Amino acid sequence: MFKQSEKTKKDLNKKVGNDSTKKPIEVSSTTVNESNFSRDALPSSKSGNTIIGENISIEGNIRAEENLTIEGFMKGNVKIEKHNFSVGSKGRFEGEIRANNMIIGGLLSGKVNTTGKVEITKNADFYGTIKADSIAIEEGAFFKGEIELGREPHKKDDSAGKQMKETEHRGKQVSSIPSLEAVKEN
Numbered sequence: 588m589f590k591q592s593e594k595t596k597k598d599l600n601k602k603v604g605n606d607s608t609k610k611p612i613e614v615s616s617t618t619v620n621e622s623n624f625s626r627d628a629l630p631s632s633k634s635g636n637t638i639i640g641e642n643i644s645i646e647g648n649i650r651a652e653e654n655l656t657i658e659g660f661m662k663g664n665v666k667i668e669k670h671n672f673s674v675g676s677k678g679r680f681e682g683e684i685r686a687n688n689m690i691i692g693g694l695l696s697g698k699v700n701t702t703g704k705v706e707i708t709k710n711a712d713f714y715g716t717i718k719a720d721s722i723a724i725e726e727g728a729f730f731k732g733e734i735e736l737g738r739e740p741h742k743k744d745d746s747a748g749k750q751m752k753e754t755e756h757r758g759k760q761v762s763s764i765p766s767l768e769a770v771k772e773n
Contacts, residue, residue: 641677655686657693668702676710689719702737 636654639645643659654671657678664683665672672686678693688703696714699705705719709727718735 639678674711676708 636656637651638656639659639661641658645659645661646663648664648666649655649661650666652670653667654673655665655667656673656675657680658675659677660679662681665680666685667687668685669687671688671690672684673690674680674693674695676692680694681696683698683700685700687701689699689701689705690708691706691711691713692708693710694712698715699717699719701717701719703719704721704723705717707713707722707724707728707730709725711725712729714731716733716735718737720737722734722736724730
């Protein structure tokens with residue numbers, strides 16, 4: 588609909604700095620070694636990984652569709668329920684996290700809710716509550732808080748209960764599960 592004249596394009600390029608004589612910017616990539624976090628690395632997702640570096644501080648909330656690693660400082664909430672979260676050995680996090688799996692290698696203070704596994708490494712300091720399907724705390728880690736494993740409690744099997752009621756305990760008919768005191772008396 589609108590055509591720019593060649594003169595307008597050249598003027599715009601000069602103002603923006605798009606001069607054909609300038610060299611392009613070179614970009615390099617860095618490989619992150621996760622071996623300092625855990626013996627068993629987190630399962631990778633099909634999407635990318637975001638790293639908040641050592642010299643970065645963030646205050647606020649993050650909602651993402653990829654894995655997230657904190658190597659710097661963050662205060663806020665993170666919601667990446669289908670992805671993995673980790674606090675690196677130099678990382679510090681304060682707040683609430685919802686993630687699939689988690690590795691804590693630095694300091695974390697807050698509330699953790701995962702659908703998978705939480706691993707706390709030997710150099711980690713944790714203060715708060717954890718709700719997860721499974722947890723591993725490496726020897727040497729500091730932990731002060733509460734843990735709730737997400738699976739349902741074992742269901743009572745009525746047939747086993749009836750069987751227990753009808754059995755004898757050390758020669759005596761037992762009508763219910765004996766108390767510890769009753770067992771000691773026999």
